[in-house]
Amino acid sequence: MISARGLSKEFTVKRKVTHAVTDLNIDVERGELVAFLGPNGAGKSTSLRMLTTLLPPTSGQATVAGYDIATGSAAVRSRIGYIGQGNSAGHNHRVRDELLSQGAFYGMSRTATAQRADELIESLGLGGLEKRPVLGLSGGQKRRLDIALGLVHSPELLFLDEPSTGLDPQSRANLWQHILTLRRQHGTTIFVTTHYLEEADQFAERVMVMDSGRMIADDTAPALKTRLAGDVISIGLGSMSEASRAAELVATALPSCRVNRSAHDETVLEITLERGNTELPRLLRHLDAAGVPVRTAALRQPTLDDVFLALTGRSLRDDSAAEPNSSSAEIENTGVRS
Numbered sequence: 482m483i484s485a486r487g488l489s490k491e492f493t494v495k496r497k498v499t500h501a502v503t504d505l506n507i508d509v510e511r512g513e514l515v516a517f518l519g520p521n522g523a524g525k526s527t528s529l530r531m532l533t534t535l536l537p538p539t540s541g542q543a544t545v546a547g548y549d550i551a552t553g554s555a556a557v558r559s560r561i562g563y564i565g566q567g568n569s570a571g572h573n574h575r576v577r578d579e580l581l582s583q584g585a586f587y588g589m590s591r592t593a594t595a596q597r598a599d600e601l602i603e604s605l606g607l608g609g610l611e612k613r614p615v616l617g618l619s620g621g622q623k624r625r626l627d628i629a630l631g632l633v634h635s636p637e638l639l640f641l642d643e644p645s646t647g648l649d650p651q652s653r654a655n656l657w658q659h660i661l662t663l664r665r666q667h668g669t670t671i672f673v674t675t676h677y678l679e680e681a682d683q684f685a686e687r688v689m690v691m692d693s694g695r696m697i698a699d700d701t702a703p704a705l706k707t708r709l710a711g712d713v714i715s716i717g718l719g720s721m722s723e724a725s726r727a728a729e730l731v732a733t734a735l736p737s738c739r740v741n742r743s744a745h746d747e748t749v750l751e752i753t754l755e756r757g758n759t760e761l762p763r764l765l766r767h768l769d770a771a772g773v774p775v776r777t778a779a780l781r782q783p784t785l786d787d788v789f790l791a792l793t794g795r796s797l798r799d800d801s802a803a804e805p806n807s808s809s810a811e812i813e814n815t816g817v818r819s
């Protein structure tokens with residue numbers, strides 16, 4: 482569905498060159514759901530705009546839905562849907578009229594457009610809103626209308642640029658349910674950029690990570706986490722000196738792990754390692770036997786943010802995307818010797 486080789490884009494503004502995207506290589510199979518992650522300015526939108534033929538690349542080539550983006554842009558456009566970051570619907574127009582105009586724009590017959598509009602209104606949960614002006618829709622309803630507009634001509638491939646940004650958690654979850662249902666029903670290939678790491682983790686089969694215009698990772702979320710991040714065990718000690726002693730003992734017992742002090746509490750050690758669930762009991766016994774009582778212990782599965790941190794040394798998570806990690810399990814340890 483998508484094959485890109487060496488795709489690059491430079492912008493020159495007042496003689497200053499920005500390498501927005503450098504040497505991008507992508508292969509996406511029919512039916513895949515791929516999440517494209519990266520911090521602000523990483524080059525995600527520029528990549529999407531090149532793949533959707535909105536922006537000519539500076540160098541490199543790509544075929545999308547079987548056609549070259551440079552020589553077959555009309556064929557590409559007729560086979561894809563692109564939902565950008567802004568709302569695409571006209572504010573004073575009514576929901577169903579917008580869908581009908583979109584069908585006419587793609588050269589569909591009136592009957593086919595009307596049938597498709599009604600199908601999309603039903604499948605995107607817009608029933609009852611057909612005659613409502615776009616201005617009167619909620620944020621989540623507007624985004625669902627945008628998606629419906631992108632799907633009127635039944636594209637094989639749908640590009641979504643941050644579809645859920647600005648929505649409350651419930652509307653985001655609802656939007657994703659609609660996206661997943663569409664995919665299940667029609668087998669649409671979906672390529673989505675998002676700032677929400679949890680969404681990518683939960684819904685995408687494949688995660689591509691961009692940073693500074695380059696692709697730095699491309700795999701399934703579990704594979705990236707296992708290969709790059711590792712589990713994190715946090716253990717709380719009674720004092721700074723006990724934490725130092727525990728850090729030495731841990732580093733000796735598990736030479737391949739990483740031991741850091743928590744940024745929030747220096748008496749807490751954060752130990753990054755593989756197979757945290759089997760290592761945690763061993764570690765507790767070891768510290769106990771050495772006479773270092775552990776006050777608290779917690780095991781956290783890695784997140785995609787840990788993956789980004791491992792790759793770049795920086796966190797991808799910003800405050801607006803922050804959500805508690807529901808998979809962490811906390812275990813109390815009294816520190817009593819056995």
Ligand SMILES: Nc1ncnc2c1ncn2[C@@H]1O[C@H](COP(=O)(O)OP(=O)(O)OP(=O)(O)O)[C@@H](O)[C@H]1O
Pocket residue numbers: 492493494499500501519520521522523524525526527528
């Ligand atoms: N039309 C343009 N002219 C000049 N520079 C641009 C243009 N479009 C993008 N850039 C620059 O290219 C780089 C990549 O931008 P891009 O919008 O692709 O990033 P992004 O990953 O989509 O970011 P965000 O998550 O904020 O949307 C940035 O440094 C941006 O300032």
